[in-house]
Amino acid sequence: MRVDSLSARYNCRMDPKLEGKLIVAISSRALFNLDAAHEVFETSGLDDYRALQVKHEDELLEKGTGFPLVEGLLSINKRVGQELVEVVLVSRNDADTGLRVMNSVEKYDLPISRAVFTDGRAPYGYLTPLSCHLFLSANPEDVSQALNNGFAAGLVYKPPFPETNTTNDEVRIAFDGDAVLFAPEHEEIYRKQGLEEFHKQERESADVPMKPGPFKAFVEAIHGIQKRFDRDQCPIRTALVTARSAPAHKRAIKTLRSWDVLINESFFMGGVGKDGVLSVFRPHIFFDDQTNYCQAAAPKLPTAQVRAQEEIQKISLPVSAPVGEMLANGRSRKSSSNGKSRSKRSANQSAGRRQRRKRASR
Numbered sequence: 001m002r003v004d005s006l007s008a009r010y011n012c013r014m015d016p017k018l019e020g021k022l023i024v025a026i027s028s029r030a031l032f033n034l035d036a037a038h039e040v041f042e043t044s045g046l047d048d049y050r051a052l053q054v055k056h057e058d059e060l061l062e063k064g065t066g067f068p069l070v071e072g073l074l075s076i077n078k079r080v081g082q083e084l085v086e087v088v089l090v091s092r093n094d095a096d097t098g099l100r101v102m103n104s105v106e107k108y109d110l111p112i113s114r115a116v117f118t119d120g121r122a123p124y125g126y127l128t129p130l131s132c133h134l135f136l137s138a139n140p141e142d143v144s145q146a147l148n149n150g151f152a153a154g155l156v157y158k159p160p161f162p163e164t165n166t167t168n169d170e171v172r173i174a175f176d177g178d179a180v181l182f183a184p185e186h187e188e189i190y191r192k193q194g195l196e197e198f199h200k201q202e203r204e205s206a207d208v209p210m211k212p213g214p215f216k217a218f219v220e221a222i223h224g225i226q227k228r229f230d231r232d233q234c235p236i237r238t239a240l241v242t243a244r245s246a247p248a249h250k251r252a253i254k255t256l257r258s259w260d261v262l263i264n265e266s267f268f269m270g271g272v273g274k275d276g277v278l279s280v281f282r283p284h285i286f287f288d289d290q291t292n293y294c295q296a297a298a299p300k301l302p303t304a305q306v307r308a309q310e311e312i313q314k315i316s317l318p319v320s321a322p323v324g325e326m327l328a329n330g331r332s333r334k335s336s337s338n339g340k341s342r343s344k345r346s347a348n349q350s351a352g353r354r355q356r357r358k359r360a361s362r
Contacts, residue, residue: 018131021086022221025127026070028091028101029138030156032061050097057100060107063163065156065302066136067108069284072171074111076225076235084225088130089115090123092139127151133221136285136304147306152218154287154304157294170237172283173222175215175263177242177252179289180306183211187289202248209258210251214306215287216259223261237264239281241288245270275300 028034041049073085089105091098095117105112116126124145127135135146135153146153178187190198219238226234240263244252249268256263267277275296278286285302288294297303 018086020224021084021131022073022225023086023088023130023132023134024070024073025088025090025123025130025132025135026066027123027137027139027142028089028093028098030064030066030136031070031089032064032067032101032104033159034061034064034101035158053093053097053100057103059100061101061104063108063159064138065159065304066285067159068302069136069171069173070112071108071110072168072284075168076171077111079235084228086114087112088132090126090130090135090137091115091117092120092123092142093117094119124149124151133218134215143307147214150214152215152306154285154306157298157303157305160298160300160302169235171235172237172239172281174239174241174278174281174283174286175219176288176290176293176306177240177244178213180213180215180287181219181240182213182252182255184213184289186210199247202251206247206250207254208251209255212259219261219263220259226262239263239265239267239283241267241274241277241281241286242269243271243274243290243293244268 029038037049037052040052070087074087076085077083087110089098089101089112091101093101098115098117102115114130116123116130118126122142122145124135124142127146127149133152135143135151136156137143137146137153138156140155143153143155175181178184186198186202189201222236222238226236226238229235240252240256242252245268249266252268253266265281267274269277273296274288274293278297279300283301285304286294286297287304287306288297289306291305291307294303294305
């Protein structure tokens with residue numbers, strides 16, 4: 001589903017100032033490494049979390065998984081002398097606790113001027129009026145809601161260590177195919193009926209464009225920027241890194257052609273691991289729906305998983321996944337009247353922690 005169709009659904013027209021721009025929304029924990037603060041929020045409660053944020057609000061935060069992409073995209077504006085990209089901070093903090101984040105934005109000299117603070121409420125409803133093409137978050141619930149409402153969204157893994165050596169002379173973005181650029185139904189055929197049947201159907205439908213996946217509007221917006229430049233001067237380079245192989249490659253190529261989208265580099269891996277070619281391509285971020293590919297890539301390069309929460313809950317994310325983000329299956333989510341008791345042995349404290357998780361991590 002395109003972002004402009006979502007705008008029509010919610011009777012929300014794009015501001016003329018935003019026309020033609022690539023707009024990325026990112027949460028505070030996707031932009032910066034706030035794991036320590038989040039742990040305080042999870043274990044000690046909102047009051048201690050607020051005190052920590054205020055006490056350290058003038059200290060520079062470490063870069064998060066989404067930082068290289070944001071810094072790279074925003075550098076395009078400076079290089080070309082034109083506002084082609086905008087980044088919006090979308091946070092479950094309130095403005096008071098979020099001041100620490102905005103101070104780090106300023107210290108890193110990131111030209112981010114728009115911000116939304118929801119005080120624990122789900123932010124996905126604001127993605128339409130913000131006219132966002134992409135949403136990055138460390139909260140699986142928020143990513144799931146965004147995906148279910150037609151937005152390109154990715155759940156960031158922990159930042160790679162050591163930090164990836166990406167330069168901003170060229171912003172590189174890598175995508176998986178099925179369930180990311182293309183609809184997931186074709187991948188389902190492979191899972192349920194096997195490779196032979198998958199290839200049979202792909203041969204028969206080679207000239208039929210696949211239905212779009214959640215990232216179609218995002219990749220179209222990227223291509224819109226790319227078309228403004230000569231190929232050897234383009235500031236963005238894209239890659240398709242897919243488990244597909246011949247003969248299933250043909251339908252992917254023809255689908256992109258029908259969208260009038262050109263992907264710079266394409267890797268049809270046939271089920272072989274992707275982390276090798278990704279290490280050479282060195283993307284500012286890599287999007288995939290499969291846990292095994294994300295798990296292999298995340299220690300080496302910025303990675304985000306594109307999967308609805310109901311699917312994420314069926315799998316176990318690796319240690320490189322966001323700390324404390326996964327919500328356990330079947331776990332009770334009883335509400336607590338105060339949610340601020342600090343005794344870990346107290347039943348009220350346990351209920352309070354579950355309630356805060358339900359409201360979501362900040």
